Amino acid sequence: MKQQASVMGATENLVPDTRHGVILYMENVSVSFDGFKALNDLNLYINDGELRCLIGANGAGKTTLMDVITGKTRPDQGKVNFGQQIDLLKLNEAEIAQAGIGRKFQKPTVFEALSVYENLYLSLKMDKGIWCSLWHKLNGEQKDDIERILATIGLTEQRHGLAGNLSHGQKQWLEIGMLLAAKPRVLLVDEPVAGMTLQETERTAELLTSLAGEHSVVVVEHDMSFVRSIARTVTVLHQGSVLAEGTMAQIQSHPDVKRVYLGEEST
Ligand SMILES: Nc1ncnc2c1ncn2[C@@H]1O[C@H](COP(=O)(O)OP(=O)(O)OP(=O)(O)O)[C@@H](O)[C@H]1O
Ligand SMILES: [Mg+2]
Numbered sequence: 183m184k185q186q187a188s189v190m191g192a193t194e195n196l197v198p199d200t201r202h203g204v205i206l207y208m209e210n211v212s213v214s215f216d217g218f219k220a221l222n223d224l225n226l227y228i229n230d231g232e233l234r235c236l237i238g239a240n241g242a243g244k245t246t247l248m249d250v251i252t253g254k255t256r257p258d259q260g261k262v263n264f265g266q267q268i269d270l271l272k273l274n275e276a277e278i279a280q281a282g283i284g285r286k287f288q289k290p291t292v293f294e295a296l297s298v299y300e301n302l303y304l305s306l307k308m309d310k311g312i313w314c315s316l317w318h319k320l321n322g323e324q325k326d327d328i329e330r331i332l333a334t335i336g337l338t339e340q341r342h343g344l345a346g347n348l349s350h351g352q353k354q355w356l357e358i359g360m361l362l363a364a365k366p367r368v369l370l371v372d373e374p375v376a377g378m379t380l381q382e383t384e385r386t387a388e389l390l391t392s393l394a395g396e397h398s399v400v401v402v403e404h405d406m407s408f409v410r411s412i413a414r415t416v417t418v419l420h421q422g423s424v425l426a427e428g429t430m431a432q433i434q435s436h437p438d439v440k441r442v443y444l445g446e447e448s449t
Contacts, residue, residue: 297341
């Protein structure tokens with residue numbers, strides 16, 4: 183039992199070295215699909231604790247970038263590090279998740295037939311590895327974790343309701359809560375507000391903003407008013423490379439961004 187637990191927890195002790203302030207390094211990363219370069223010599227640095235927005239037209243490579251960080255897609259070349267010393271290209275998807283990089287896909291994948299609380303309970307348990315889970319009761323600290331997560335995602339009142347009865351937005355928040363149970367250092371969130379009401383979108387902006395600091399949050403989103411409401415630093419991706427990076431105001435007045443987004447007036 184002890185041995186199994188240590189095998190399962192082989193990546194648990196991987197703590198990223200962020201002494202330089204950077205938690206994710208992507209350098210000269212290229213990914214091609216049948217000769218088409220979805221990422222093209224991309225360089226990106228995410229600072230520890232920041233909230234970064236990633237924007238770009240359809241097909242710019244945003245989802246591919248997240249696929250590379252999480253180990254779903256392997257680049258043809260380049261370096262992808264978690265902190266200074268952890269080479270993510272040497273870890274598989276499960277190890278990367280376990281090392282502290284959580285990813286939220288667009289479609290919520292909560293267990294609809296279980297309550298909100300049970301969904302969080304399970305993600306807390308599963309995080310510790312299936313071997314030491316399920317037959318143990320939650321300890322006090324874990325119960326506190328669930329309470330804290332419920333408050334963070336604004337679902338304390340719905341805790342005993344079925345996840346299947348939640349609104350689309352609430353399901354998205356629950357899924358973010360399930361990611362938080364693993365205490366990730368980095369959260370990657372792809373198009374979180376698609377299909378949300380205006381009110382849910384605003385609440386999601388507050389939620390993601392509140393998660394930054396303790397976590398580093400990378401958000402891909404097409405909804406520009408949402409991006410404007412949360413962004414400190416925005417990275418614009420274009421044809422698999424970083425086209426521009428800066429505050430929203432800097433991005434909007436950036437000549438390359440204007441050219442790409444507002445038509446090729448220079449040609
Ligand atoms: N598995 C794959 N096989 C072949 N081509 C792919 C694959 N995944 C992505 N691509 C292509 O790579 C390019 C980048 O795709 P990606 O999904 O990263 O874009 P995106 O910026 O997320 O776009 P969107 O805003 O539409 O979600 C696209 O041209 C896409 O068709
Ligand atoms: Mg995408």
